Amino acid sequence: MFKPLSLFLALRYVRSRQGNGFASFISASSTVGIALGVMVLIVVLSAMNGFEKALADKFLSVIPHGQLIGVNAPIPQWNTKAAQVLKSEHIIAAAPMINVSGMMQYKGQVKGIELKGVDLKLEQQVSSIADYIVEGKWNDLSEPNGILIGAGIAKKLALSLGDSVQLLLPQHVSLQGNHNVNQSFPIPLTQQVTIVGIFKFGGVVDDMNAYMQFDNVSTLMGYNPGQAQGLSIKVDNVFNAPKIIREAAYKLDHYVYVSDWTNEQGHLFNDIQLVRMVMYIVLIIVIAVASFNIVSTLIMAVNEKKGDIAILKTMGASSFVIMCSFMIQGLVNGIVGVTAGAFSGIYLANNLTDIIREIEMFFGIHFLSSDIYFIDFLPSYLHYPDVYVTVITALFLSLVATLYPAWSATKIDPAQVLGQL
Structure with a gap:
């Protein structure tokens, strides 16, 4: 079966890394960090979508969407x-x-x-x-x-x-x-x-x-x-x-005065959008930090595999093949983390309201009061474009994190490395 050399080398290096305790820990931490970041981001965006939908479906159902009021x-x-x-x-x-x-x-x-x-x-x-x-x-x-x-x-x-x-x-x-x-x-x-x-x-x-x-x-x-x-x-x-x-x-x-719900209640929608944007930026930074743990993993892998890289170069392997092999090796962490985080986030987002209700019943507390807010539950609405954007962003950050270590692997001088063996 056809398998590109860079993919073959990447998968082999990933399997060999399992025996190295410290490298495995760094690799696992980056994967877990990416998964948590993606999961939390999907859940938070779904909660913001839920509040926005509740605002439109419930709160705006009892107040006029707009009013035309006589002036003079x-x-x-x-x-x-x-x-x-x-x-x-x-x-x-x-x-x-x-x-x-x-x-x-x-x-x-x-x-x-x-x-x-x-x-x-x-x-x-x-x-x-x-x-x-x-x-x-x-x-x-x-x-x-x-x-x-x-x-x-x-x-x-x-x-x-x-x-x-x-x-x-x-x-x-x-x-x-x-x-x-x-x-x-x-x-x-x-x-x-x-x-x-x-x-x-x-x-x-x-x-x-x-x-x-x-x-x-x-x-x-x-x-x-x-x-x-x-x-x-x-x-x-x-x-x-x-x-x-x-x-x-x-x-x-x-002659009428034109008024709509945004004049008096628009701050609710603006607050939701502001929190949504802030949380998106913060959690993207969290994913970026987790993704750049891949840098440490790959740098250790490059230092460990200097001899292999030198031998591959002497056998005619191009810099592109070597660079791709390490990029794929780093992307494995990103793909595994993003996949785990996306599925976990989708599950939690779809069941967030029920989960929060169970927590409230177990601890005997109530997070939202209808006397203060217009709802007494934590709403959630999963918008799949948010999932797609989150997944693509996390994968892109994981890819960017692999560039420098993979590029540094192509700069290894075979003569210098093999002369030290």
Whole structure:
């Protein structure tokens, strides 16, 4: 069977190295180091992908991907404007909205809230908040002065279903038409509402958001029929939302403020990307350090095989053959380490969530709390291009590590070496 001389020599040297204790240790350490680096890098990148996917699939499912908000005046005939927006190719749904920052008062306790006036039917097309209701039902918002609040608000004010609370909302003087320049602090609007539902999502969403039927909030804030503060929009690709929302705004014949999820929540995505980049650089350096242990192994192999190299040269072996034989010998460590690390990393990445849950159950701890984060588990999503990039990078570093020792082997002078034997 055909076998190139350089490959034959490399495999023979690899087998002969097993008997040398120190050389075997250095060789094994480089292989293990490369394997660990590749494995950890794949797992970390998968975890970052998991957080990114959780951000898109869960967190962005309850907040609008984008909003078009009237600047100088409310949007008139919002039905017509929504139909114009839906003509855009990448927009899935649009719903009217009114957002008001206010206070909720109950038994002497006060809590700041973000009140959202929503259409009960259309809001379910742009938000999945109804899926997180733990008490009551979404359609109960159709009751007179019914309000849906987050679990954080309910906990802060000790509220339960059926409780009557008071809303304190700012007057929008531009809509009321009674501007008084001497009135620095207008009397807030007050409204008694009844708790008809409580939702639990996690994080700041539970602590701030409250929902009421669109018509109720519209009447309370003094909007005319058919008017809306803005439109909530859902797109087919959340990471292209800024471009899609901006293009949709150009189609409206109304002066609007363009907002998307990156304006308020984009820091989450940016943090994930930053951690991803930092971890990638750090772990590539770890792989590089492990790969350059190959240098030590090959330098010892070259010094040990000087006589063999000299004899090969006198028999006509070219420098290319000798250099390739040592490069292949070093690459064996890289290939074994990368293969072991890649398969281990893929297995751990695919089972990371379950493994972390088992660790949490065994030690009785919880790494992520839904009260702080928007998820209570460690997500993982294996993206195979990340595996390919990691494997290719590790193999490239292993190849680079073999160049100098292999080149130094070609510079051995046969006459000088054989004269010392």
